[in-house]
Amino acid sequence: MLRDEFWQNLVVPGTGAELNQSLEAAGRVADFLELGELMCRDALHREESCGGHFRTEHQTPDGEALRNDAEFTYVAAWEYAGEGQPPILNKEPLVFENVRLAQRSYK
Amino acid sequence: MNLTLRVWRQAQSDVAGALVEYQAIDVNPDMSFLEMLDVVNERLISAGDVPIAFDHDCREGICGSCGMMINGVAHGPMKGTATCQLHMRSFRDGDIVVIEPWRARAFPVIKDLVVNRSALDRIIQAGGFISTPTGGAPDGNTMPIARQASDSAMDAAACIGCGACVAACPNASASLFTGAKISHLGLLPQGQPERYRRALKMVAQMDLESFGGCSLFGECQEACPKEISIDVIARMNRDFLVAAVAASEERSGGDEG
Numbered sequence: 594m595l596r597d598e599f600w601q602n603l604v605v606p607g608t609g610a611e612l613n614q615s616l617e618a619a620g621r622v623a624d625f626l627e628l629g630e631l632m633c634r635d636a637l638h639r640e641e642s643c644g645g646h647f648r649t650e651h652q653t654p655d656g657e658a659l660r661n662d663a664e665f666t667y668v669a670a671w672e673y674a675g676e677g678q679p680p681i682l683n684k685e686p687l688v689f690e691n692v693r694l695a696q697r698s699y700k
Numbered sequence: 701m702n703l704t705l706r707v708w709r710q711a712q713s714d715v716a717g718a719l720v721e722y723q724a725i726d727v728n729p730d731m732s733f734l735e736m737l738d739v740v741n742e743r744l745i746s747a748g749d750v751p752i753a754f755d756h757d758c759r760e761g762i763c764g765s766c767g768m769m770i771n772g773v774a775h776g777p778m779k780g781t782a783t784c785q786l787h788m789r790s791f792r793d794g795d796i797v798v799i800e801p802w803r804a805r806a807f808p809v810i811k812d813l814v815v816n817r818s819a820l821d822r823i824i825q826a827g828g829f830i831s832t833p834t835g836g837a838p839d840g841n842t843m844p845i846a847r848q849a850s851d852s853a854m855d856a857a858a859c860i861g862c863g864a865c866v867a868a869c870p871n872a873s874a875s876l877f878t879g880a881k882i883s884h885l886g887l888l889p890q891g892q893p894e895r896y897r898r899a900l901k902m903v904a905q906m907d908l909e910s911f912g913g914c915s916l917f918g919e920c921q922e923a924c925p926k927e928i929s930i931d932v933i934a935r936m937n938r939d940f941l942v943a944a945v946a947a948s949e950e951r952s953g954g955d956e957g
Contacts, residue, residue, distance in 0.1 A: 604745065604748075606744075606745055606748070606749065606750045606751060607750045610712075611711050611712045611811055612712075612753055612810050612811040612814060614751070614753050615745070615750075615751060
């Protein structure tokens, strides 16, 4: 919706024939809209708190991040699936061979 | 405060440009010069006009992107600052401010106040790179460098490549820029192996570009936002001379040393 509004109802002064700093800025905003949406999708998908990603519904009784290692021990890359299509999640499991996955305490 | 701006507007390099008058209304004296232009541009965009194009990036005087002639002075009335570090408190209510791009044949206008400064990049490229094998970072204390040499090298290395020296020079010479680049490497032990080769190549490239020659007016050091001294031009000339003599002796096969 917001992105449709952006693409249909946007003022970019000047033309594409010469240096156009407004057009450069508009292109950047277009990227930010896409990236911003993807970051929200990723954050909603990840049902845990981990590092800088903190969700209030996933916390320990004393307010620390509560991880869900059973479901989210992986690195991921979102794949663009075309205009208007939800992106595809590609996962690669994180396997710890020499160290044991643990929780660090900052207290 | 309110100001009248006369800004150089030029759509492309191959079409004629002209000064166009704009009113800068309700300018806060604490704004930087570029912020004042931002506000003027916002108003132009709202009115359906094309905003004034100008180069800018860090806005803290270290990137060398912003640069314009303000009332005929490169980077404006403050000494030792780039345009982004100039504040509107340096002007008075009712002032007329003329804003133009750098004027030099070697710096063709791309649009309005934006010029192509690639010629400076080509001079740097011509200097080549240092071929010292690296490895672990050496202990700084194992390489003695005289205090004076390190200070002078740092002074030369302060050059941000903005091009104000070229714009201020009546000959549009790039000698202060090239001298600074040659000096900051040539003064340090790490820069010695290629020192003379580098001077020859960078001076040759400078001459290939459309810059004028240096006649020691000294306007460049007055305009330089980093206050680089024309001493670097003397150092460039000395290194170039030594290199040129050595090269000509090599060519004539002289073995007198």
